[in-house]
Amino acid sequence: MxxxxxxxxxxxxxxxxxxxxxxxxxxxxxxxxxxxxxxxxxxxxxxxxxxxxxxxxxxxxxxxxxxxxxxxxxxxxxxxxxxxxxxxxxxxxxxxxxxxxxxxxxxxxxxxxxxxxxxxGCIGITEPDTGSDVKNIKTRAEDKGDYFLLNGSKTFITNGMYGDFVVTVVKTDPNNGTKGISLIVIDLNSKGINRTKINKLGWHSSDTAEISFDNVKVPKENLVGEKGKGFYYLMNGLQLERLCFVPSCIGAMEYAMSESIKYMKQRKSFGKTIDKFQVLRHKIASLSSEIESVKVFGYYCCELYNKNEYDVKLCSMAKLLATELHEKVSTECLQFFGGNGFSEEYPMARMYRDSRVGTIGAGTSEIMKEIISKIVLEETEYKEIKS
Ligand SMILES: Cc1cc2nc3c(=O)[nH]c(=O)nc-3n(C[C@H](O)[C@H](O)[C@H](O)COP(=O)(O)OP(=O)(O)OC[C@H]3O[C@@H](n4cnc5c(N)ncnc54)[C@H](O)[C@@H]3O)c2cc1C
CATH class of the missing domain: 1.10.540.10 (Acyl-CoA dehydrogenase/oxidase, N-terminal domain)
Known part of the structure; x- marks a missing residue:
């Protein structure tokens, strides 16, 4: 299609x-x-x-x-x-x-x-003490009548250093479980905010920060939707966040394959170009087949999203498969380049570094498998919360 x-x-x-x-x-x-x-x-x-x-x-x-x-x-x-x-x-x-x-x-x-x-903009979910287990976040937004008073910290926040605002997951009612979680937009220039850059293995051009909130006053009108509904909004929104990995992994994998094939057609070993070695040709054939299948499935999931159909199982599967395959393709393509694959003069070193985070960010592979297994084994239903 x-x-x-x-x-x-x-x-x-x-x-x-x-x-x-x-x-x-x-x-x-x-x-x-x-x-x-x-x-x-x-x-x-x-x-x-x-x-x-x-x-x-x-x-x-x-x-x-x-x-x-x-x-x-x-x-x-x-x-x-x-x-x-x-x-x-x-x-x-x-x-x-x-x-x-x-x-x-x-x-x-x-x-x-x-x-x-x-x-x-940034999204602030993860905290120093909790990432996967979102409902255990600690950042507190106390209702002070005219404003919310924020205390706590978020970590691994993409765009955290140079971002202008962060949609932040906070506890407005710490004793009310997931119903005590809300989303608040925080202006990152507010008084009481401190940002510290995090040095990372990859994604070097993206700034990532720990952001701390020390008695930050946030206007009441910055609450997103209703108080206490943040967790449900987040569960809905994470489907798009995860689906985004489909196109970025596809683009990156196609780039890796085309660069590898170009390299293999000119690099000689034992008197012939390395694209003539059957073992490498078969690797290209296998990787191409896997990329094509993730692409077909991933586009299908994108089309569901396009039609406003909410499918947690398929989105989680697409994120899992696309990011894991991206990591595999980066490793295999680096190998095609031999020593040059390890050199910063060639493209694969950066892709190898950058692909590693795909199975961690926006919900780890283990969390994707937890969600999928609950649906497959226990027929757990995840329903969309309308605004
Ligand atoms: C470069 C980068 C950018 C990021 N950007 C953002 C951002 O913009 N905003 C944001 O909020 N967060 C961001 N994150 C954080 C990311 O979403 C979290 O790192 C991720 O959700 C995992 O949380 P954690 O690091 O606390 O790991 P933990 O939750 O502590 O997990 C540690 C390990 O235990 C496993 N584990 C945890 N629970 C289970 C379980 N129930 N079953 C099986 N295994 C389990 C995990 O899979 C993982 O392997 C970013 C992270 C990175 C590295």
């Missing part, structure tokens, strides 16, 4: 042209500086490459999800996981909570900026 129309193809072409002109030549610099200049997001916004699925009312393009699929596939072909995740967090992992559950005030305050590329 083909999910892409002529409009999608034209969009892909113009995005590719833009990325080759404005991004490709800068990636090395952004990776070594561990920072992406904000101007590039503004340029992407000006070209209409951001806010693709957001309503026109807020400056978006009101397009279908396959435009975002193209966006993340093509961005991934720049071979910098950090470049891709920066906007995935903004477009698909933080701002959708504002769009889906937020007040008109919050929508007008934040959405035009994330669509124009002028604002950078």
């Amino acid at each position: 083909n999910y892409f129309t002529n409009e999608h193809d034209m969009f892909r072409e113009s995005l590719r042209t833009f990325l080759n002109k404005e991004v490709k030549g800068n990636i090395e610099k952004w990776e070594s500086n561990q920072k992406i200049p904000k101007e590039i997001w503004k340029k992407m916004g000006d070209q209409g490459f951001l806010g693709l699925c957001y309503p026109e009312k807020y400056g978006g393009s009101g397009l279908d999800f396959f435009f975002d699929v193209i966006l993340f596939e093509e961005m991934s072909k720049m071979n910098s996981g950090g470049f891709v995740i920066t906007q995935q967090v903004v477009q698909c992992m933080s701002s959708p909570y504002i769009l889906k559950y937020g007040s008109e005030f919050l929508k007008n305050k934040y959405l035009p900026g994330i669509i124009s590329g002028e604002l950078i």
Whole structure:
């Protein structure tokens, strides 16, 4: 089944042209500086490459999800996981909570900026003492009448250093389990916020931070949706967060394969180019087959999302399969390059580093398997919570 129309193809072409002109030549610099200049997001916004699925009312393009699929596939072909995740967090992992559950005030305050590329958002779930076990977060937002008073800390927050706001998971009623969890938008320039950069194995161009909140006063209107519903909003939103890994893994894997094949066709060993060795040819055949099958399944899941169908089982499976295959493809493709695979002069070293986080972020592989096994073994049902 083909999910892409002529409009999608034209969009892909113009995005590719833009990325080759404005991004490709800068990636090395952004990776070594561990920072992406904000101007590039503004340029992407000006070209209409951001806010693709957001309503026109807020400056978006009101397009279908396959435009975002193209966006993340093509961005991934720049071979910098950090470049891709920066906007995935903004477009698909933080701002959708504002769009889906937020007040008109919050929508007008934040959405035009994330669509124009002028604002950078973050999602704050993980804390130093808990990640997978979200309901045990400790960050506290006390209702003080006119405002919430925030204390606690979040860690591994993508865009945490240079972000403008963070959609934060907080406890508004610590004795009420998941019903005591809410989502609050926090302006990252607020008094009482301290941010510390985290040095990472990969995703070097993406900044990641620990953010602490020390008596931060947050206006009441920054509450997303209803108090006590944050956990349910999050469980809904995580499906999109996980689905995003499908296009970014597909783009990265296709890039790895095409770079490997190019290399194999010119690298000689024992008097012939290495693409003539059957053992390597078969590896290419196996990897291509696996990538194609994840792509077909992943696109099917994207189409379900596109049709507003909520399927926790399939989204979790797609995230699990895409990220695990990406890690495998990075390892195998690095091997095709021999010693050069280990060198920073060639593309595979960075991809190898960057692919490692896929099975950790947005819910680990073990957590994906926990969700899938509950559905398969106990027929647990996960239902969507409407706004
Ligand atoms: C580069 C990077 C960027 C990130 N960006 C963000 C971000 O923007 N916002 C954000 O909120 N978080 C972010 N994270 C955090 C990420 O989502 C968490 O690291 C992840 O959810 C795992 O949580 P944890 O690190 O606390 O591990 P833990 O939950 O402590 O898990 C440790 C190990 O135990 C396993 N485990 C835990 N529970 C179970 C179980 N029930 N069954 C089987 N195994 C289990 C896990 O799979 C893992 O292997 C980021 C992480 C990284 C590395």
